[in-house]
Amino acid sequence: MPKWYYIALGLLLLTAIALYPFQGWITYIFNQRRHESLFSTVHPKHHPEPRQWPDDRITLSWLGHATMLINFYGKWILTDPVLGESIGLHLFDLLSFGPRRLVHCPLRADELPPLDLVLISHAHMDHLDTKSLRQLKHGIQVVTAKDTLDCLPPMPARELHWGESIELNGVCVTAIEINHWGARLPYGRQRGFNAYLLERNGHAILFVGDTAYTDSLQRACAGRNVDVAILPIGGYKPYIRSHASPEQTWKMCTDIKARYLAPIHHSTFVLSHEHPTEPLEKLLAAAGTQTNQVILRQIGETFTP
Numbered sequence: 001m002p003k004w005y006y007i008a009l010g011l012l013l014l015t016a017i018a019l020y021p022f023q024g025w026i027t028y029i030f031n032q033r034r035h036e037s038l039f040s041t042v043h044p045k046h047h048p049e050p051r052q053w054p055d056d057r058i059t060l061s062w063l064g065h066a067t068m069l070i071n072f073y074g075k076w077i078l079t080d081p082v083l084g085e086s087i088g089l090h091l092f093d094l095l096s097f098g099p100r101r102l103v104h105c106p107l108r109a110d111e112l113p114p115l116d117l118v119l120i121s122h123a124h125m126d127h128l129d130t131k132s133l134r135q136l137k138h139g140i141q142v143v144t145a146k147d148t149l150d151c152l153p154p155m156p157a158r159e160l161h162w163g164e165s166i167e168l169n170g171v172c173v174t175a176i177e178i179n180h181w182g183a184r185l186p187y188g189r190q191r192g193f194n195a196y197l198l199e200r201n202g203h204a205i206l207f208v209g210d211t212a213y214t215d216s217l218q219r220a221c222a223g224r225n226v227d228v229a230i231l232p233i234g235g236y237k238p239y240i241r242s243h244a245s246p247e248q249t250w251k252m253c254t255d256i257k258a259r260y261l262a263p264i265h266h267s268t269f270v271l272s273h274e275h276p277t278e279p280l281e282k283l284l285a286a287a288g289t290q291t292n293q294v295i296l297r298q299i300g301e302t303f304t305p
Helices: 003-036 130-135 216-221 246-255 278-293
Strands: 058-064 067-072 075-079 089-091 095-097 117-119 142-145 157-160 165-168 171-176 195-200 203-208 226-232 260-264
Touching: 058 226, 058 260, 067 195, 067 203, 067 260, 117 171, 142 171, 157 165, 157 171, 171 216, 195 216, 203 216, 216 246, 226 246, 246 260, 246 278, 260 278
Parallel strands: 075 117, 117 142, 142 157, 203 226, 226 260
Antiparallel strands: 058 067, 067 075, 089 095, 165 171, 171 195, 195 203
């Protein structure tokens, strides 16, 4: 055999050894791409007009996945900002390697109002999108989970551990325990993962970017009147150990006695095996006669309790 043959065989063997720990992720990416190709990208049916929102109440608009724009009695809050056409690894903000959106984001970064606070639930790339964060105006205060500061672009940020609270710009933010995980890359170290309870003017909003079923939300919200619970409903098939099913989400919402449920983490990216429309259908079936409590069912919709 020629010398080049053994060199090529050796390189192939070394590559196989190097990629072996990531075989599950590689398989997931190929399956995800194949499933994603079944759906086209469409424009949202609704376009929020935040400049018209009043400052004397709560107003929310779902921008897709776990991104919610909130006017909380005059304070502007953005959760897990994902504003671009795709998530994943960004190469110089030009090329992206990851899932693409099924519905375009209804607002560009320059259409957002001046933000008082940005919440990051955990380091997964569909929740902590560095490209979107760099598009936001400088100086915005960020609250994130423990051991995630190094994932953020340069910006003022504060890590919160479970049970810790901080008041920023008139909003009390408390980090809440959830049932999820927080590593950013397959070989990355474990990082924190939070839900957040927001309180202002005697009102409360619960934001949960991602979680499996847990009773920790009920414990954290005990004694509080939660106006809106923002809870995830997708990604459960077959990942039920880290993503609640719609039925489980409805139970968590009723357990904390939230006035309204704003479902997120569905219909935006193909990240699991269920059809994009399935989570909302199952949630509404679980809600039964109480479907009026389920708000913001389409990307771009706006709601005021």
